[in-house]
Amino acid sequence: MTETQKDLIKGTIPVLKEHGVALTSYFYKRMFTHNPELKHIFNMGNQQNAKQQTALATAVLAYAEHIDNPTVLLSAVKHIGQKHSSLNIRPEHYQIVGKHLLASIREVLGDAATEELIAAWKVAYFQLADLMIGIEKEMYDQMVQNEGGWTGWKPFNIVKIVSETAEIQSVYLAPTDGGKVPRHSAGQYVSVRVYLPELHLYQPRQYSLSDASNGQYLRISVKKETPAGKPEGMVSNYLHQYFQVGKQLELTAPTGSFNLMENKYPHVFISGGVGQTPLMAMLEQLVNTNGQNAVTWIHGCRNSELHAFKERLMALEEQYEHISCFSFYDELRESDKYNLPGWVDLAKIDPEHLPQKANYYLCGPSGFIAKHFQYLTSRGIESENIHFEEFGPASLQLG
Template identity: 90%
Template sequence: MITETQKDLIKGTIPVLKEHGVALTSHFYKRMFTHNPELKHIFNMGNQQNAKQQTALATAVLAYAEHIDNPSVLLSAVKHIGQKHSSLNIRPEHYQIVGKHLLASIQEVLGDAATDELIEAWKVAYFQLADLMIGIEKEMYDQMVQNEGGWTGWKPFNIVKIVSETEEIQSIYLAPTDGGQLPKHTAGQYVSVRVYLPELQLYQPRQYSLSDASNGQYLRISVKKETPLGKPEGMVSNYLHQYFQQGKQLELTAPTGSFNLIENEHPHVFISGGVGQTPLMAMLEQLIKAKGQNAVTWIHGCRNSDLHAFKDRLRTLETQHEHIRCFSFYDELQEGNSDNLPGWVDLAKIDSDHLPQKANYYLCGPSGFIEKHFKYLTGQGIQTEHIHFEEFGPASLQLN
């Protein structure tokens, strides 16, 4: 157990973490990958190049130090990280390696300020957190295998169909190579995909939202090609577009994630940017399958009509179901698109009837997109507990 003296020592490092946290975590990752290069196969190296992972870890370490007296307030964030970890097949032995290099990094970065007492305090704190994470992730792995057709680790799937939704986004339909049963998944969840990238000589995992409701026949991910080619965060997505076709195999982990539909009598309001529409598409399909009659408003933004994936499907559903209403914002509004709105998504241009106080709001898109619309909604009096969001990549948003 951590002592009060050790807690005080950790709290004393808060100013340093605020000012030099990213420098510390950058040193940590460089050190860990030098001594344990096998972990490069587990971590998203694109997020190493753009510093998202270093920033996310620095934020997490700071939050833990700030709440060391009552870490239970971080339980929601810890569970979210646990879902990411279970989707990447993180195991207890990895925590030992991370702890070793994190403690060494603190000592090397702080120098003389890293007393034996301080390092021991952080050692106790880290392994206390690691034990919590390992326990949470064990529960998640247990739940995965308890689901009929579920599994842990990486499982091979056949690509049974590929559909080009736009020139940038393609949907990949996947079925288990062994012909086994698929587990039921909840709309809004995601899977991890692992491919071998020859240019890096590494296996690289990426997480993709499932873009269709659970159906027992296939899992569908919808992948956006990034431009220019070689952009760090687009390496796997571009590789899937370029080299994978029907009949090839992909390795997947089981569906996970807590960005799910809220089951109550209130309307649903989906707000998406670009490929952020994928988990919301699964949610809408789930609502249609369940024959739900909750009012649904979908507000989406992308560059132009030609790059609006699932546009025809949405138009069909809107025609068939009077409780569904869709609004589209296009940066490049072509002639004849009078039904759509010009520019970036601007919720102020949407009639307040479609943004009711008592509704379930779902935001998905880039972090700046989520933050902008979260602030707008709360500014209109929407309670934060009614606003749910999914941020792709390492968590960086601190919204409350």
């Protein structure tokens, strides 16, 4: 890319800041009109609530702002690559996206979209696409090198379903072909896809694996979402309503870099609602491997009856003497006298359980993560020691 082309890209930064979401919204509408088959790949719930449009606008802006040194975005690019590999995104998809993105820039900007500007964005886009394709190829290669691993969608049998609460059920899955269950790192996730008759579409969703690797099954724990008629709740509702033991569910291989840090520092797990699922896998792994790290477990949910894995956590406390647990309930009952009222508030936790030198893990909605990230950094916790997993398209720029 020439310096002139870089300057042209940087010249679009003000437009991207002000109109980025309008541009990406136009892009998605255009792409789905011309290539409706891609609706089977994209989470249409995130299209409806504009999360995907916002995430793409943020990514395009970040790329334009760092066009002189895009290597600073490598961590974010790898994170996107993991999401893509979990959705079976392939090189040919980048050609389709590139065609519609460049056409959208031309059509939205009108006379301001000179041939030189479009040419510059074409070079920039395909430069990024080549980087993404290379990263994702490495991820696909790693998936098949893992014993029992695969790429693309693979059918699994549902071998057990456990109701953790009235809202959350755990689904135990084993390969339909009788093959081995691949090892995964605690904190990773899989994508599942189901056919939704209401939309006439396959829809993918990503769920954290809620148990440590065991060689026997993969477990996801799904919260039933309640927004009536909205795509963001359709898959979870469908899983709760129609999937039974003996039925099949298609999965992609485990991926993700939200993993347990391997050092001697204490671990501090902070979760809200179903956000505890990857953290449960991490805690199980610690116990299974006879770890010696001190653990602080902080979790918040509506009330004790909706506290999934509560009994399992109590059992782990007995097995692993280094755990200190704190539960926050919005609806605190008299029988919950040993728990804390309201939403998770780290200021109510004794500072000795939030040490300066520790590995912090946050999981939950974006607002939950941002709030506690800001609190921890205000107390002098280094941002590189705070790890988080945001549900849905990445929207947080922290650290």
